[in-house]
Amino acid sequence: MPKKWSYDRTYxxxxxxxxxxQGCGVCCTGSPGTVYVDKSEIACIAEFLGISVPDFTKKYLYPYKNSHTIREDSEWRCLFYDNGCEIYPxxxxxxxxxxxxxxxxxxxEKWKRISQECPGIGCGPLYSKERILEIVQPTFVI
Ligand code: SF4
Incomplete structure (x- = not known):
């Protein structure tokens, strides 16, 4: 495991x-997961749904760390997944x-495992090493 991500290292x-x-929903369903949402994301999703933040929080979230996570149904399906993500934007x-x-x-090894679950890996545009490092470590500075 890398101790610190770096553009100079080999991965x-x-x-x-x-x-x-591919929109298959595998990552949104099937097994317990945690989808962390911070305060600004909560406000944004509540506005998108046209409900108040307190109502949204009560209906769709439960406390997690310093904020909340999106609830799942009894089959571990994200409450917003119904043949596609209902809050995609x-x-x-x-x-x-x-x-x-x-x-x-x-x-x-971990990547190979997730690649077997996610059919989107190996399709579409190429994410460069630099882009991947930016995504995995948003505060990364060259
Ligand atoms: S293609 Fe991958 S990222 Fe897209 S919904 Fe399926 S598992 Fe999730």
Whole structure:
């Protein structure tokens, strides 16, 4: 596992990775997950849905760390997944950055595992090593 991400280091994704979401919903369903939402994301999604932040929080969230996570149904399906993401234009950063998460990129073995689950990996535009590092570590400075 890399101690610190660096443009100078070599990674299994040095040549980049192709990715384009196929909308299958595998990452939004099927097993327990945590979808962290911060205060600004909560306000944004509530506005998109046309409900108040307190009502949105009560209906769709439960407390997690210093904010909240989106609730799932009894089959571990995100409450906003119904044959597609119902809040796609305002989906949380965690969803926007999948599958380029620290935990998925920390080893090639982990990446191979997530690649078997996500059919979007290997399709579409090429994400360069630099772009991937920006996504996995947004505060990264060259
Ligand atoms: S598993 Fe991959 S292809 Fe399917 S919805 Fe998630 S990101 Fe898109």
């Amino acid at each position: 299994f994704f040095d040549e980049g990775i192709q990715f384009e979401c 305002v989906r949380p950063m965690q969803c926007r950055t999948f599958p380029f998460w620290f935990d998925n990129l920390r080893s090639e």
